[in-house]
Amino acid sequence: MDSKQNCASDTTSNGTSADGATDGGTKDDTLGVTKGRINRDGKPKKLPQMFFVQGTYYECGYQRGEFCKAVIQEHFDASEESIQRYQAFYETPDGKEFVDGFISNCTKRFPHLMDEFKGIYDGAKVDIMKGYFLCLISSQLDDALGNLESAVLAEYGCVTKGCTDIYVNNDNDVIIGHNEDWALDVNNPILLHSKIEPYTMPDGQVIPEQRIMAVYGHPMNFGSSCWFNGHGLGVTDDVLLFPKNKLYKERKTPCVMIGRLLQQSQTPEELTQLCVDEGSGVAWSWSVTLNFGVFGSSTMYNLEMGPSDGPRSNISLKKIVPQGSEGNITGAYSHFNHTKHLADTSTQVQLVHTRQAIYDSKPTPETLKDALAILGDTEGDQYAIYMPPEKKGHWATHWTTVLNFKQKCLYVYIGNPKDKEPDIVLPYAMLQSTM
Template sequence: MDTAERKHSVPVLYVTGSHYECGYEMGRTFKSLISSFLSSSKLLNEYLLPVYESVEGRKVYDQTLSFVKEKYPQYVNEIQGIADGSDSELHKLMLFHFDEILPNVTNQHKSEIESSGCSTVYLNNSSNSQHFLTHTEDAANECLNSFYLVSAHVMSEEPYGKFKVKEEKFTALCYPGHIGGYTMGYNSHGLVLTINTLVANKLLINKAPRHFITRQLMTARNYEEAMEIIKDSGCGSADGFSINMKFIGKNNSSDFNNIEVGPAIDSQSQMDVLKVSGDGSFIHCNHYVRLNIQEYSDYYMRATKARYETLTKLPEPKTKEDIINMLGDTSHDEHWVFRCKSDYGTKTICVGIFDFIKGTWSLYKGNPKENKPVAVLHLEIDA
């Protein structure tokens, strides 16, 4: 039973300008949500800040901040804009974007702080025109009614950052105070993606935090460019994540791709790319299925594997209704797919359904088995 009070609304901000200007408008517009989130976040106040305030943690923070300023200066400016617009302290926002790096590298991990999760189901059934990428966005309880959508047109006077991008157009779901990319969204070039957090046992410093790689991914113009961003040659990822993506419109690659990403080896991200061509379905949650990477073993890992087992034991989906039943499943004794128990540290804050036939993105705040979407967005892809 869903005991949480869910507000059936999703704020949307349309914004244009430089990285800093767009960030500032995000911070100014959602100032109250960001301030409330920072003050109430158990993850920040009971976990990340104590690590940051330790000698070892502050050293890792400073190293990581110096690294992203060099490699991703545009996104540091964007976060600075969010901080200034919301009257927030920059380091608190940065700690969310550095995620598990500080506690992992300094051996200060706390297993009782439950990480966010997510479940993704893809379906292509051409016989009855069913083609979907669907996703449960699972996050800390404080995010339940605090997330928002940002539709941004970012313009720089000169090509900016490691990948020399001058213009970006994307729409993404954002947690309070976060840049887009590390949840679900799409860009004007036809890239549609969802992200699953993966928890590698050993993370790295002087490598790219996953939030910055996936933010850069929102600039990708085609499949080849997306692969280069994820690989991040010369550096590579600091941590782990899974990308579920497909290009539609003029850049339609016909294939759906799941990319499991692990901490860098030999100065580039570890990657395993699975292509789903033609008809078929695919499921991914929050553990490595193909890459041989040691994972952090705790309650979180047991929960994600239970969700995965539940989904894979259900009949293979053929229709949208089948997928909705999967994403709304509450049959497991303890670990529901649609996470809404009162004792969960993490809730399913929304469900997203990308319909590639209709060109829409539907968002559900409640269980999709029992509720209609609160928003249906048209995917605005450049012709």
């Protein structure tokens, strides 16, 4: 197959086109968007485009990069100052050892994913080293350069960044609802439907065919905030801050690589083991908390993953089960972009505690509607669970996703999810069908 020639779909599974028109909805043909979803500048929001890619890992990456070339190039052009700072560090002996260590570690252990990563930037006509700097190890570079403390940590404590996850698990609903909070200038979400060919690793292990539906905040991103795969696993994730502010030369795995690796998991047990990442472990600076379950199952999980000084990640796993079942947590649960259970609780900010207090003041959610009411709550003078763009600063809640494990589908809500129907419905069955 020519990696540059393949079919791409700009239509979502519920008949919603990528330009934002919905079946039975009201469309402004000039703007090509659905009315009723308003950006900070007063213009209506577009629904995310959906792309279908298939082929080898490299081909799937190439197709994504080629389809989204203009958007990716625009972001890299806007990030040139950061890239130049990373490049200057790379040109020092310590910097080259640091950067090349991550690249060689990932290439040796995850060659299939590095093929996909390279494909994205080949397709977008962006220098692969810039891709490594900005999209694979920027967090680790910022940590090594001391920028997390001066530029990120200080900001993180006074702005609105921080995602929200709410679980409901009973006879009514088995769901995880997720608010995606992100920077206003990195808001170009896409839905990526991938069918990836089997891959034979250097040791002879065969990675089976992968079918994945993922929501990405930007087409350049290697990690996805919400996804489900052909094995029935559905996951939302949040990044966390574990700064060390030193040149940490022991070989570790970038958190975005682990996040992408998890998409090939077939069971919760395999996903958990991949998070441990025996022999390496997640690198310092940013880490991950995962919220996940299996379509058709009433058991859901919260997994917190952080770095350690040994060759593995530290993890904490909790089960969320229905009332009367055996598990750590029953009925409902909330998680606000921080670690609750690991010994190292990472960065704690007022935003997290404010949101937890708001959640605790509400009746325990028992239905999807209850969860959406909390996810859409704008209560609070400074911080809220749902942060509209005009609330404060340059961070906002961009969209809400709901993994419905009982109905076996993913809902996507653009704008406040309270008292509205999902804008996009993605059924698990679409990955099981023959393509």
